[in-house]
Amino acid sequence: MVSGYEEVIGAAQNWEAFSSAHGLAIKPSPPAVRNLPVEADSPEQRAYKRLVNPYFTPAAVARFEQPTRELVTRLIDDFIDAGSCEFMDAFARPLPGGPVSAGWDCTRGSRTFSGSGASSRRAAV
Secondary structure, eight states, X not given: OOOSHHHHHHHHHOTXXXXXXXXXXXXXXXXXXXXXXXXXXTTHHHHHHHHHGGGGSHHHHGXXXXXXXXXXXXXXXXXXXXXXXXXXXXIITHHHHHHHHXXXXXXXXXXXXXXXXXXXXXXXX
């Protein structure tokens, strides 16, 4: 197990010794569908990353900043008065899809991720 910063960097850069190609589970199991490019090693991973990298440049993701800030505010506003929450259910799971959905003007349940209608009370973001 690696735990120090230098060890982690070394492991991340040594794909031959620390492969991701067999999945991310501790107990290996054959996945039905590979999670690419995460479950690939160089040089295969580089080919996939070259395909997706243009969509993750600062200019490409800039349009998601405001909807992301508004979604984070709404998610925090949903539990801030309680003083605590089940983090995965209340924040971590809804967050990743929200900004992308905002670009597509999609909805999730009763919450619209269109970047409009932010709560009047603002959480620190």
